[in-house]
Amino acid sequence: MDQGVYTAAAGAMAMELRLAVIANNLANVDTVGFKKDHVNFEKYVKQLETLPLAEGEYQRVAEDVITKEYYIDTAQGSSRLTGNPLDVALIGDGYFAVSAEGGERYTRAGSFQRSVDGLLVDQQGNSIQGEGGDIQLGKGEVVIARDGTVNVDGQAVDKLKVVDIPEDKLVKSGRNLFEVSDGYAPVAAENPQIEQGSLEMSNVNAIQEMLGLVETQRAYEMFQKMMRTLNDAYGQSMRSVGSVG
Amino acid sequence: MIRAMWSAASGMNAQQMLIDVMANNLANVNSTGFKKSRTEFEDLFYQIYKETGAPTSAGSTSPVGIEVGMGTRPVAVQKIFTQGDIVQTNNDMDIAIEGDGFFQIMQENNEVYTRDGAFKIDADGYIVNARGDRLQPDFAVPSTTTDVVIDKGGTITCLDSGGNTVASAEIPIYTFTNPAGLKSIGGNCYTPTPSSGDALQGVPGIDNCGTLSQGYLEMSNVDAIEEMINMIAGQRAYEINSKTIRTADTMLQTASNIVR
Numbered sequence A: 001m002d003q004g005v006y007t008a009a010a011g012a013m014a015m016e017l018r019l020a021v022i023a024n025n026l027a028n029v030d031t032v033g034f035k036k037d038h039v040n041f042e043k044y045v046k047q048l049e050t051l052p053l054a055e056g057e058y059q060r061v062a063e064d065v066i067t068k069e070y071y072i073d074t075a076q077g078s079s080r081l082t083g084n085p086l087d088v089a090l091i092g093d094g095y096f097a098v099s100a101e102g103g104e105r106y107t108r109a110g111s112f113q114r115s116v117d118g119l120l121v122d123q124q125g126n127s128i129q130g131e132g133g134d135i136q137l138g139k140g141e142v143v144i145a146r147d148g149t150v151n152v153d154g155q156a157v158d159k160l161k162v163v164d165i166p167e168d169k170l171v172k173s174g175r176n177l178f179e180v181s182d183g184y185a186p187v188a189a190e191n192p193q194i195e196q197g198s199l200e201m202s203n204v205n206a207i208q209e210m211l212g213l214v215e216t217q218r219a220y221e222m223f224q225k226m227m228r229t230l231n232d233a234y235g236q237s238m239r240s241v242g243s244v245g
Numbered sequence B: 001m002i003r004a005m006w007s008a009a010s011g012m013n014a015q016q017m018l019i020d021v022m023a024n025n026l027a028n029v030n031s032t033g034f035k036k037s038r039t040e041f042e043d044l045f046y047q048i049y050k051e052t053g054a055p056t057s058a059g060s061t062s063p064v065g066i067e068v069g070m071g072t073r074p075v076a077v078q079k080i081f082t083q084g085d086i087v088q089t090n091n092d093m094d095i096a097i098e099g100d101g102f103f104q105i106m107q108e109n110n111e112v113y114t115r116d117g118a119f120k121i122d123a124d125g126y127i128v129n130a131r132g133d134r135l136q137p138d139f140a141v142p143s144t145t146t147d148v149v150i151d152k153g154g155t156i157t158c159l160d161s162g163g164n165t166v167a168s169a170e171i172p173i174y175t176f177t178n179p180a181g182l183k184s185i186g187g188n189c190y191t192p193t194p195s196s197g198d199a200l201q202g203v204p205g206i207d208n209c210g211t212l213s214q215g216y217l218e219m220s221n222v223d224a225i226e227e228m229i230n231m232i233a234g235q236r237a238y239e240i241n242s243k244t245i246r247t248a249d250t251m252l253q254t255a256s257n258i259v260r
Helices: A003-027 A044-050 A063-068 A206-240 B002-027 B224-256
Strands: A079-081 A088-091 A095-100 A103-107 A127-130 A142-144 A149-152 A155-159 A162-164 A170-174 A177-180 A193-196 A198-200 B037-043 B046-050 B066-069 B072-079 B086-088 B095-098 B103-107 B110-114 B147-150 B155-159 B165-170 B173-175 B183-186 B189-191 B200-202 B211-214 B216-218
Touching (some): A003 A206
Parallel strands (some): A088 A198
Antiparallel strands (some): A079 A198, B046 B066, B095 B211
16 A cells, blocks of 8 residues: 555544544633643644655654644633632742652642641642742631742741743643653742632633634544545556556 | 543533532522532543653654543532621621631531521520521520620620620630531531541630621622623533534544445
8 A cells, every 4th residue: 555545544543632632621621720732733744745764664653743743731821710818820930839649740720728737738638839848827817929928827937839840841640730751850930920819720722622623523534535535546546457448 | 532532521520510519509699608619620640642752763752742631520629618798687696707717506416517607596595506406505595684795706695674694605616727628518517527627616706716796697608690600611611522522423433434
């Protein structure tokens, strides 16, 4: 068979992957602090066809092209005012540090709670990290300043640890947490902006994702047509080549 | 594509829970001392499709991997203990707590906690809630009482027609380290759980305890507008997730049509 059928098949498989990503984005349209994933295959078919095959390669594998087009979109999600004192939203860059199973993790989901021991924790019970480690709130009234200073009954107890991580070092570990890849050491964010009583919602844009759905479905159909047409052409040549007149 | 279907189904489940919680909030928009709940979601596991740093066919390593998420799930239905509106009732036995704290009620030999301060006096003179359970500590209002006065600090004083004090007591209030961890048992009452911590007895107005206001009631803290917006958003999100399933289904059909 000719390269064309493989190209169409790889294209169809890529569309399946894209659908899975869109489905996950849409499922998380209401997840606090969620950052959408992007896969984009625009260059995909073209590169498959134009790049010369390396020695020993008989068929182009699509993955390297896809990977270049995959990223986590860290755009700011919409803010929602809740008035809850333990809800905090990060405005602009940065991630809260969380002490989770398996080491330090990072999150933008600021729906925090007070544990029974008076620690500031996330919804899983993992403690939120301040510059001095776990943040002990006790029972008092909590006021979190714009720069992340945590005040309990008017006394500053700690400052929320906020770090900067470049997009390409982020790895999602589920449960609203991120980890960093390649042993990257996150640095403290400069001048983080924190808003108490607000939550950063998911940055998934439903309209965009719906468009993606339509596009994916149509592209998939197109690849299927390509396969069928090529198949018909092979059939045709098999039948006609060799027959005379 | 089956992956996409399951992700979308998890999204529909999540939105269903959001609507369930919202329906309960709206139904309690006029319940005295009711505290609204909020549904929170988290993303599920990620399937590593390609590891970061994996070699590519071009001989370099890929700068980023591919992770495909598996949808969402509800992680918490959190009670929001913001203050409800305080309304004046002029009823002597209506008490609102301004600030943190709960009344302790003895319900069938269990200590339960509530912010619903619509109390009454039963046939024996005891202060009870609408279900007839006694406010703790038990306190009987003497039959000669004509006037009951409750001050901000929780002191209840019973006066007779001559203005003499015939009985008095202190009403304590109870706080929790993590009130969001309380378990709702219905009837506007809560019981402590390991995550809320034990009830800590306090005097109204001292430390972080709220103060009492006689003749007032704390209404529900449900904001009807906010809930209506949640309802619209939840319904749309549900719809969108169902569209994902339809798309996946159509694509599967297309796939099956490759072979005629």
